[in-house]
Amino acid sequence: MxxxxxxxxxxxxxxxxxxxxxxxxxxxxxxxxxxxxxxxxxxxxxxxxxxxxxxxxxxxxxxxxxxxxxxxxxxxxxxxxxxxxxxxxxxxxxxxxxxxxxxxxxxxxxxxxxxxxxxxxxxxxxxxxxxxxxxxxxxxxxxxxxxxxxxxxxxxxxxxxxxxxVEVPPEVMELARTDFASGLEVEKLGDHFEERLEAAGFFFPETKAGHMRVSLRNMWARLALTRADVQTLHGVLRQMVRWKERG
Missing domain, CATH: 3.40.1280.10 (SPOUT methyltransferase, trefoil knot domain)
Incomplete structure (x- = not known):
């Protein structure tokens, strides 16, 4: 035995x-x-x-x-x-x-x-x-x-x-056939969003615009976006512009 x-x-x-x-x-x-x-x-x-x-x-x-x-x-x-x-x-x-x-x-x-x-x-x-x-x-x-x-x-x-x-991590991120977005990719997404929000008059009043931009950048960094996420959000912005132009 x-x-x-x-x-x-x-x-x-x-x-x-x-x-x-x-x-x-x-x-x-x-x-x-x-x-x-x-x-x-x-x-x-x-x-x-x-x-x-x-x-x-x-x-x-x-x-x-x-x-x-x-x-x-x-x-x-x-x-x-x-x-x-x-x-x-x-x-x-x-x-x-x-x-x-x-x-x-x-x-x-x-x-x-x-x-x-x-x-x-x-x-x-x-x-x-x-x-x-x-x-x-x-x-x-x-x-x-x-x-x-x-x-x-x-x-x-x-x-x-x-x-x-067995060392078991308390939390892991399972990536579905993609990688986390690089700092540059997140930066470009932030630029794209700011461009569209600027055109929509979001940054108002002017005295608060700087703080609003920083808050948005902080949000993007906090979300731990994947490359697929970034591509999807770019696509959302582009489609919203196309929809507005068709209207």
Whole structure:
């Protein structure tokens, strides 16, 4: 049940529905994880419904190790997290998914092996399961509705694993087959607009004209225009002049 890839083993403890096993496999594979272990699945193994719901992540199920007990599933692990949203009366560190997966990466970097336990759909992990863990992962959910679907919990944890190891920019600009406009192109657009606005009598009164021109230039710079944007706006101005001349 060993793997060469340094990643945590996600252990599904007594899962009740094949659909949730398959959806969990898909959630894991979305974020680059493939080490699944399944403890005593209610409907046996292999499970056709799990394969159907995996939807492209069948390799996770193909590699999944199926065992009879939690103790067997975590036998080769040096640190174990248990996911649960209920108080257990057990003295253990309680961490967020973000913190847990950052710790998991640190443990793997030191040569350790991490497992994450996910409980069955109806009632979650039993105290006997949680007692085998080193720490508890708790998701900050609505306290009036704390129950999370098995695959959802797997997805949240897998996302945090991925996020802890990949630099994700908080914002990017997706350019659709074009580039940002150069300073000269924006300057020429500003000139064109000022020319047309001047002809329309926009810069009035004269005492405010200078401030109005500066405000317009500031607006063009703030918009981060693409070359396609600049061409479109030039076209708008030209068409407005043609329409006026035809009238």
């Amino acid at each position: 060993t793997h060469d890839t340094p990643e945590p083993a996600f252990v599904l403890v007594r899962p009740q529905m094949g659909e949730n096993i398959g959806a969990s496999a898909r959630a894991m594979f979305n974020f680059g994880l493939s080490h699944m272990r399944v403890v005593a699945p209610r409907d046996g193994w292999p499970n056709e419904r799990a394969v159907a719901l995996a939807s492209g992540a069948g390799r996770v199920l193909d590699r999944a190790g199926v065992v009879g007990t939690v103790a067997e599933a975590i036998r080769d692990c040096t640190y174990v997290f248990a996911t649960t949203g209920r108080g257990r009366g057990l003295t253990k560190p309680i961490v967020s998914p973000e913190r847990a997966m950052a710790q998991a990466r640190a443990i793997h970097a030191e040569g350790g092996k991490v497992a994450v336990l996910f409980g069955p759909e109806r009632a979650g992990l039993e105290n006997e399961d949680v007692a085998l863990a080193n720490a508890i992962i708790s998701v900050p959910v609505n306290p009036d509705f704390p129950s999370i679907n098995l695959a959802q919990c797997v997805l949240l944890t897998a996302y945090e694993w991925r996020r802890a190891g």
